[in-house]
Amino acid sequence: MGSLAIRGLTARYGKTVALHGIDLELTDREFFVVLGPSGAGKTTTLKSVAGLVDGAAGEVRIAGRDMTGVEPYDRGVAMAFESYALYPQRTVEQNLASPLRSGRNGTWTPAQQAERIRQVTTTLGIDHLLGRYPRELSNGQRQRTALGRVLVRPAEVYLLDEPLSHLDAKLRAAMRAELKQLGDLSGTTTLYVTHDYQEALALGDRIGVLREGRLVQVGTPTQVWTEPVDTFVARTIGQPEMNLLDAVVDGGAARTPGGGVVLGVGPEVPAGDAVRLGIRPRDLEIVDRQAPDDRLVLRGRVVLAERLGRSVELSIDVAGVQVIAVTADHRTREGDSVTLVAEWANVHVFGAGEPAPRLGAACRPEPAQLAGGAR
Ligand SMILES: Nc1ncnc2c1ncn2[C@@H]1O[C@H](COP(=O)(O)OP(=O)(O)O)[C@@H](O)[C@H]1O
Numbered sequence: 426m427g428s429l430a431i432r433g434l435t436a437r438y439g440k441t442v443a444l445h446g447i448d449l450e451l452t453d454r455e456f457f458v459v460l461g462p463s464g465a466g467k468t469t470t471l472k473s474v475a476g477l478v479d480g481a482a483g484e485v486r487i488a489g490r491d492m493t494g495v496e497p498y499d500r501g502v503a504m505a506f507e508s509y510a511l512y513p514q515r516t517v518e519q520n521l522a523s524p525l526r527s528g529r530n531g532t533w534t535p536a537q538q539a540e541r542i543r544q545v546t547t548t549l550g551i552d553h554l555l556g557r558y559p560r561e562l563s564n565g566q567r568q569r570t571a572l573g574r575v576l577v578r579p580a581e582v583y584l585l586d587e588p589l590s591h592l593d594a595k596l597r598a599a600m601r602a603e604l605k606q607l608g609d610l611s612g613t614t615t616l617y618v619t620h621d622y623q624e625a626l627a628l629g630d631r632i633g634v635l636r637e638g639r640l641v642q643v644g645t646p647t648q649v650w651t652e653p654v655d656t657f658v659a660r661t662i663g664q665p666e667m668n669l670l671d672a673v674v675d676g677g678a679a680r681t682p683g684g685g686v687v688l689g690v691g692p693e694v695p696a697g698d699a700v701r702l703g704i705r706p707r708d709l710e711i712v713d714r715q716a717p718d719d720r721l722v723l724r725g726r727v728v729l730a731e732r733l734g735r736s737v738e739l740s741i742d743v744a745g746v747q748v749i750a751v752t753a754d755h756r757t758r759e760g761d762s763v764t765l766v767a768e769w770a771n772v773h774v775f776g777a778g779e780p781a782p783r784l785g786a787a788c789r790p791e792p793a794q795l796a797g798g799a800r
């Protein structure tokens with residue numbers, strides 16, 4: 426039995442429906458990340474689990490216990506809010522010690538308190554700030570202290586609401602690694618929400634992608650990256666976003682704007698159907714010579730070349746459609762004509778609609794289709 430199980434969770438604020446029925450079961454000690462844009466319902470999900478949303482309905486079980494009618498402080502959860510609240514007149518150490526002194530979180534001897542605070546503050550990189558007051562801290566240090574106040578408490582489930590959002594990029598990357606270790610150390614199940622796909626990929630044992638109050642895909646980081654269920658998930662995960670090219674299916678093959686031909690998902694996709702081909706910018710490679718037949722080919726002209734340190738982001742006009750490619754090839758200049766290739770397996774085929782469902786991956790076309798193009 427997982428330590429957190431959610432079934433048919435709905436939440437509304439007056440007429441606004443924020444959650445449309447969330448089903449989710451976390452395994453014991455799992456680090457689960459809910460990923461979604463602003464307004465998707467991430468905070469509402471956490472607050473509903475914590476018992477803080479009046480308009481929430483559905484089943485929440487923590488450590489096997491039904492939470493219906495159970496007060497927030499009795500649920501065995503520790504929640505870190507997006508807006509970090511600290512006692513201004515208390516030092517970092519006193520802020521962290523207060524949850525341990527309240528009696529609600531067990532009885533701690535002063536030595537045990539000190540050890541627990543040391544462990545958490547070392548992980549968060551704030552162990553040298555124990556004597557400081559909140560006003561003497563940077564935003565990032567305040568956010569880590571607020572996170573520390575949550576993590577010192579033993580809980581069945583940690584609920585963390587974008588806890589790294591106020592940190593600069595470098596610190597955020599460092600904290601990602603540290604946080605993961607903390608989860609392992611404390612052995613506590615964690616439900617973590619963020620709008621940052623890199624955080625989700627780095628931290629999550631599994632990821633749930635939330636769109637307008639619905640979980641549209643749940644899977645491992647590898648699954649959501651390699652097999653996004655639709656164009657929404659595909660665009661949410663990855664930066665620059667996945668390119669989407671319109672194509673029309675004919676006899677199991679699809680013609681792209683550049684005249685290249687790919688095999689769709691086979692004869693299941695009816696002729697005449699509009700599909701979209703999704704290719705991640707890093708899955709496109711620039712080749713010098715006529716590309717071999719074993720990959721998808723796109724030809725176009727470089728409109729913009731933006732250097733990003735080791736790699737270059739190219740904006741390429743392929744028959745009037747903008748395609749983004751990220752390569753390590755620094756020789757390419759604006760105005761150059763280029764040939765781009767992608768492995769068939771890295772070409773995602775999506776159907777119609779918004780968001781469009783993923784039908785599968787492309788594969789090598791039949792020789793006849795290659796020769797004549799999709800008729
Ligand atoms: N207190 C509230 N009153 C009314 N609507 C709210 C309230 N809190 C959130 N909402 C609405 O519920 C939806 C989900 O919000 P929220 O859970 O905060 O999203 P997220 O955390 O993913 O940005 C949004 O449409 C938001 O405007």
Ligand SMILES: [Mg+2]
Pocket residue numbers: 467468469507586
């Ligand atoms: Mg939020």
